[in-house]
Amino acid sequence: MKVTQSSDNVFEDIGFDREEAASLKVRADLMLDLRKYIETQGWTQSQAATFFGESQPRISNLMQGDIRRFSVDKLINMLTVAGMQVEVYVKPQAA
Secondary structure (H helix, E strand, C coil): CCCCCCCCCHHHHCCCCHHHHHHHHHHHHHHHHHHHHHHHHCCCHHHHHHHHCCCHHHHHHHHCCCHHHCCHHHHHHHHHHCCCCCCCCCCCCCC
16 A cells, blocks of 8 residues: 655645645635634524625535635635634745
8 A cells, every 4th residue: 555645735635736726725724714604603504695795505605615616805705704804824835
């Protein structure tokens, strides 16, 4: 059996190029934060849609993790509406 050490980014591990994998990871992390917020509130998708000013199908996309439908900007805006502060940290990649 061959074991390969994972990077810090599953998207890179499954074959996306480094730049796209970085974007996908950021969006996935933001989506998980939004999903957790919605679940913590105990909202239905319709209630979440009303709160965020989105359609219910759009919230369904979010809850199902349909990452291609959301930009980083959109996700940050939604988190801000939820009263959350988003901070970005940049660090050099390990050699």
